[in-house]
Amino acid sequence: MRTVRNKISTSTTAVVTGLLCVGIAGLSPDISAKDHKAVKVPTGATVSTRDQEMPSWQIPNIAEAAEAYYGPDSEHLIAQVKSPLAVKSPRGLSGFLTKTFTDSGTDETLINDRGWDGCSYFFPDGKRLVWTSIRDNMNMPLGNWSDWRNYPQGAELYVSDREGKNVQRLTNNQQYEAEVTVSPDGKWIVFGRMTNGNMDLWVMKSDGTEEKQITFTADDQEGAPYFLPDNETILFRAWKASEYDQKPTPMTIYTVKRDGSDLKPRTFTHDMNWAPYPTPDGKHFLFVRAETPRNWEVYLGYLDGKTPPKRVTFDEGFDGFPAISPDGRKMVWTSSRSAGPGAGFMSGLQLHVMDVSALGLGPKK
Numbered sequence: 001m002r003t004v005r006n007k008i009s010t011s012t013t014a015v016v017t018g019l020l021c022v023g024i025a026g027l028s029p030d031i032s033a034k035d036h037k038a039v040k041v042p043t044g045a046t047v048s049t050r051d052q053e054m055p056s057w058q059i060p061n062i063a064e065a066a067e068a069y070y071g072p073d074s075e076h077l078i079a080q081v082k083s084p085l086a087v088k089s090p091r092g093l094s095g096f097l098t099k100t101f102t103d104s105g106t107d108e109t110l111i112n113d114r115g116w117d118g119c120s121y122f123f124p125d126g127k128r129l130v131w132t133s134i135r136d137n138m139n140m141p142l143g144n145w146s147d148w149r150n151y152p153q154g155a156e157l158y159v160s161d162r163e164g165k166n167v168q169r170l171t172n173n174q175q176y177e178a179e180v181t182v183s184p185d186g187k188w189i190v191f192g193r194m195t196n197g198n199m200d201l202w203v204m205k206s207d208g209t210e211e212k213q214i215t216f217t218a219d220d221q222e223g224a225p226y227f228l229p230d231n232e233t234i235l236f237r238a239w240k241a242s243e244y245d246q247k248p249t250p251m252t253i254y255t256v257k258r259d260g261s262d263l264k265p266r267t268f269t270h271d272m273n274w275a276p277y278p279t280p281d282g283k284h285f286l287f288v289r290a291e292t293p294r295n296w297e298v299y300l301g302y303l304d305g306k307t308p309p310k311r312v313t314f315d316e317g318f319d320g321f322p323a324i325s326p327d328g329r330k331m332v333w334t335s336s337r338s339a340g341p342g343a344g345f346m347s348g349l350q351l352h353v354m355d356v357s358a359l360g361l362g363p364k365k
């Protein structure tokens with residue numbers, strides 16, 4: 001059951017005021033910004049608030065999508081979007097391809113036009129993109145991006161310009177590579193690679209040279225790596241192969257230095273602590289915790305290792321893949337909240353934006 005409270009329709013661009021204290025009560029006052037300006041709601045979006053949540057809206061005009069990340073302008077996003085041009089799954093479902101678009105649902109650009117794409121990310125110069133695709137290995141088994149035992153071994157990493165042109169292939173092998181992101185200074189790429197059925201993290205220079213493995217764990221399956229603002233520390237999550245069949249699968253969020261040293265846990269429970277993303281202030285991270293097998297919620301974690309995480313989303317169903325704009329004012333995430341009654345747990349996923357400007361998570365001056 002999904003309950004939408006305080007629905008406000010905006011037919012024109014409007015700043016929603018008076019709602020900004022919703023949801024902040026549960027968050028620590030040490031991180032609330034006193035003089036924040038509310039985020040402008042895009043034309044055609046419908047603002048909704050739920051008890052204890054900050055205002056949010058679904059991004060208009062964009063097809064079913066997951067895992068969106070902001071570019072350096074804090075306006076454009078990159079994501080895999082469902083596309084009829086992608087190959088179909090064995091069940092006949094449409095695959096996903098990389099697109100960029102604004103968080104107002106405009107300026108949509110198709111970056112890759114064939115195969116099936118995984119994770120993607122902006123370079124901080126805003127001119128180049130890194131993305132994951134099986135486009136050159138269509139003769140290999142399709143696999144399943146969501147099933148660790150059947151990851152697409154044909155997935156490779158690519159860099160292109162903003163129009164999807166000038167494509168440079170970074171990897172060329174029969175191993176799964178994905179979950180790729182770029183350091184804030186643009187010098188480094190971090191990604192996950194499966195070798196002999198085991199996931200580990202690797203780093204390379206952003207021109208594709210000096211590839212180096214940085215985790216060496218047999219049971220732990222590492223992924224979803226992101227650089228903190230210091231360009232040295234990498235935030236990621238891991239689960240254990242020996243616990244994969246537990247549902248929800250227990251997961252831990254860690255940090256490790258770019259050279260593989262100084263591994264530290266950043267969550268301290270046996271929950272499913274999944275999908276981390278660092279905030280621009282260098283002190284927090286967003287992540288997802290499974291409240292129940294069918295209700296996942298976004299949390300704000302603290303890198304101080306002491307403060308308990310605070311919950312950010314409050315809606316039955318799937319809330320996941322959180323990321324934050326470089327200015328710290330907007331959280332984009334994927335939710336099943338607009339899928340309507342009877343939709344499956346992870347079906348009908350749409351991108352939403354939450355005005356988190358009140359939390360003061362922007363870069364340190």
Ligand SMILES: [Ca+2]
Nearest residue numbers: 199200217220
């Ligand atoms: Ca491993």
Ligand SMILES: [Ca+2]
Nearest residue numbers: 296315317319
């Ligand atoms: Ca939820």
